[in-house]
Structures are given as C-alpha cells and as structure tokens.
Amino acid sequence: MDTMTALTTLSLGGALDTAIRRYRAANPISEGLQARAAEVMPGGNTRSVLFYPPFPLYMASGAGCRLRDVDGHDYLDALGEFTAGLFGHSDPVIRRAIDAALDRGLNLSSHTPGEAALAHEIRRRFPAMELLRFANSGTEANLLALAAATTHTGRRKVMVFEGAYHGGVLTFGAGSASVNVPHEFVRVAYNDLAAARDAVRRHGPELAAILVEPMLGSGGCIPGTPEFLHGLRALADECGALLVLDEVMTSRLSIGGRQALLGLAPDLTTLGKYFGGGMSIGVFGGRAELIARFDPRRADALGHAGTFNNNVLTMAAGLAGLTDVLTEPALTAVNQRGERLRERLNALFAERCVALQASGLGSLMTLHASDRPLRCAADLAGIDPRVKELIFFDLLERGIWMARRGFMALSLPFGDAQVDELVAAMADVVDARRELLPGRRS
Numbered sequence: 001m002d003t004m005t006a007l008t009t010l011s012l013g014g015a016l017d018t019a020i021r022r023y024r025a026a027n028p029i030s031e032g033l034q035a036r037a038a039e040v041m042p043g044g045n046t047r048s049v050l051f052y053p054p055f056p057l058y059m060a061s062g063a064g065c066r067l068r069d070v071d072g073h074d075y076l077d078a079l080g081e082f083t084a085g086l087f088g089h090s091d092p093v094i095r096r097a098i099d100a101a102l103d104r105g106l107n108l109s110s111h112t113p114g115e116a117a118l119a120h121e122i123r124r125r126f127p128a129m130e131l132l133r134f135a136n137s138g139t140e141a142n143l144l145a146l147a148a149a150t151t152h153t154g155r156r157k158v159m160v161f162e163g164a165y166h167g168g169v170l171t172f173g174a175g176s177a178s179v180n181v182p183h184e185f186v187r188v189a190y191n192d193l194a195a196a197r198d199a200v201r202r203h204g205p206e207l208a209a210i211l212v213e214p215m216l217g218s219g220g221c222i223p224g225t226p227e228f229l230h231g232l233r234a235l236a237d238e239c240g241a242l243l244v245l246d247e248v249m250t251s252r253l254s255i256g257g258r259q260a261l262l263g264l265a266p267d268l269t270t271l272g273k274y275f276g277g278g279m280s281i282g283v284f285g286g287r288a289e290l291i292a293r294f295d296p297r298r299a300d301a302l303g304h305a306g307t308f309n310n311n312v313l314t315m316a317a318g319l320a321g322l323t324d325v326l327t328e329p330a331l332t333a334v335n336q337r338g339e340r341l342r343e344r345l346n347a348l349f350a351e352r353c354v355a356l357q358a359s360g361l362g363s364l365m366t367l368h369a370s371d372r373p374l375r376c377a378a379d380l381a382g383i384d385p386r387v388k389e390l391i392f393f394d395l396l397e398r399g400i401w402m403a404r405r406g407f408m409a410l411s412l413p414f415g416d417a418q419v420d421e422l423v424a425a426m427a428d429v430v431d432a433r434r435e436l437l438p439g440r441r442s
C-alpha cells in the first residue's frame, strides 16, 4: 500500500467512525428499540437484509414516498421496500380496496372471487404464464417452480448463477449457502454463456432447470445481456431443462416484465413483491402442461398447500393495484424517471472524477464504489465496502433512505422533484467526501 492509499484508508475509517457516532447520537429511540428486540430475536432481527451495524433505523410511518423514523427524522424513500413498495405507502385506491375487503371479512376458509380476477390480470400481462398459482412470497414461488421443474423432468440438478438471489433459501452470493434448500445446484458465472454451455455439456442430461434473474437484483443490479438470456433459452431447449425466469424484481421493467422487452419465452415465471399491492405475495406460473400438474382434479396432482395463498387482503390490494393504479403509462413513467436518475448520478460521478457508479435498469439501481464495467459478481470483488457505508450514513443525515448496500427502487409517487432532491443530496456528499472517495481510472 502506498502512502497516499494508506492515508486515505486511515481517514476513511476515521470518517466512518465519526459518521456512525453521529448516527448513534441522532437515533436513541431506534437504538433502544433494537436493544429490546434483541432480547427476544437474535440481533433484534427477523429479516436479514434490514440489519446493519451499529443498529438499524426503526421507521414509525410513511406516506407517499416519505418516511418518518421513530426519532422524528423525515426521509425521502428511495428504497421502496426492496421493490415491493412500488405503490408508495398510502395509495388511496389500494387503501379503499383493503378497506372493502376488511368489510367483507377476513379468513373465509374458502375460495373468493378475487383470486381468479387477479390471476386473469397477471396472465393478461404475462401471457407466458398460461396457468399460475399464488403463494406468500417470491421465495415460495421459486421453490414451487423448482418443484414443478424437477417433477416434470424427473431430474435433480438446477443451474443457477453466482451472485443471484431467489429467496432466503435460494441464495447464491459468496459464502452464504448454508441455509439453502438441498437441490443439486450447478453454479455458473452470470453473463458467461460459454460457462453455461460448458455446464450443460457436463450436466445437461441431469438438469431440471436453469433458474435465472433477467438482472442480478440483490446481487448489484447487473443486467443480463440479451445474448446471455436468449442463449440460456437455447441451452435449456438443447438439454431438455426448463427455463425458469425469476422476475420477482424485474417484472416492473415493463408491463410484461423484462421477458416482454426481450421477447424471451420462459417455461416458468416467478413474480412477487408489488403484485400484492403491498401485501405479501408470490406467483408462479408458466406453460399450461407444467402448471396443470397442480390441478387437484388429476389423479397424479402435485400438492401445493398454503393457508394464506389466496388471502383476501392480498387478492384485493393486488387486483386494485394492477387494474386501477399500475397502468402502462404509470409504469413507463417510473422507469423513465429511474433512467434519468441513474444518468444524472453517473454524470455527477464522472464530472467529480470519483469512481462511483449507479448500475441497473429502469427504476431499479445500485450504487457501487467502482467505475469498472460490471457483468458478473466477480466484478464486484475487492471494492472497499466502507465507501458505500460512508455514503449511506451521509445520505441518511441528508434525509435519503436507501438500502445499506446501495440498492434503490423508485415508487410511483417518487417524482421529478424527488430525483432532483436525491441528486442534490448525493452531490453534497460527494463534494464533502471527495478526498476519501476512490478516483476514476481515467
């Protein structure tokens, strides 16, 4: 390490310590709640992604795209509940649908009309989901899709990609697989079609599915190239595996998801997040012959139970959200706004000569402390995590809420004025910290 780098490293650590001290002083109620929670939940946590040291913020309320924490600070919500909060915190149409569902009564121990209505609306948008079923989360949807694939093919192996995230028990980041379900996974580098081809050569006859996100979402908003994704379609056909497209995050990139943008026809698709209008949901569906195996009228039917699969709040909120709020123009606008935000952030970083970038597509993006092109998880190796951490705490002080890992997902109420607000806050942080941020390579 040269003297300059050593000095920057020292001062980066010092700046981070100071920022964390200020954070702690500003948020005593959050810290107290966290301590109380830790008495009964490990680390006070019941959802891993939300934890960051020294303690995570506790939010008290939200409206539109604004949040207020328990210590009384206000934030612009640039995180959007990791994409599930597409409608914002208080959409009046969804609110009315939930109220009406409550008026009709909860837990009716039966089918209700809402579930078929929501299923029809989803199929209208995603025609490749000829038949579909509901679950409670994206994780469940992927588990069921893999069950359908292994049962249909009679094979055990599943190709997945380094850095991918398909749910709490389907996680393929570095060193995080010990809670994964015990499928026989074949892990391949993302966007590396030659590696996928090689894996098919070695495992093809045993592959039940190729499970892929059209963009690595949690893995850093790294888009799959069209050649890669179409290439996987061809490889799946070649070896008789099913192509399972996990659009839990990317479904919002157009009214028919990224599959519509790319003209890609998966065998199975999984959805989740905002499709429940802010309530918990997962959806899996695909070619009729595959999902028909779950038809309870069949002698060889596969089971798929779940007390809350068709819960009336999710069905009502989801249907209202899709039919009355998330029109094609509304979705296009939020994605265009995301493009503009990303372009402006990247222009700012280039102009200030700092090695930062915002990667992603449409209304989804992640901040990275690197200016190298990002195509796969390995491209993120060696980046100093403290840079993003410092930016996170600095933005919090300026009233911007994003994921600790730099992830952002815009919501419908997040308008042009909010884009300006976020860019201004980022410019302020970059200017204040310029000497601590990595410089560009050229």
Ligand SMILES: Cc1ncc(COP(=O)(O)O)c(C=O)c1O
Pocket (backbone or CB within 6 Å): 082, 136, 137, 138, 139, 140, 142, 165, 166, 167, 168, 213, 217, 218, 246, 247, 248, 249, 272, 273, 281, 282
């Ligand atoms: C691509 C992808 N698949 C699956 C999931 C899991 O969804 P859930 O958190 O609803 O289980 C996520 C969650 O972030 C996701 O991003």
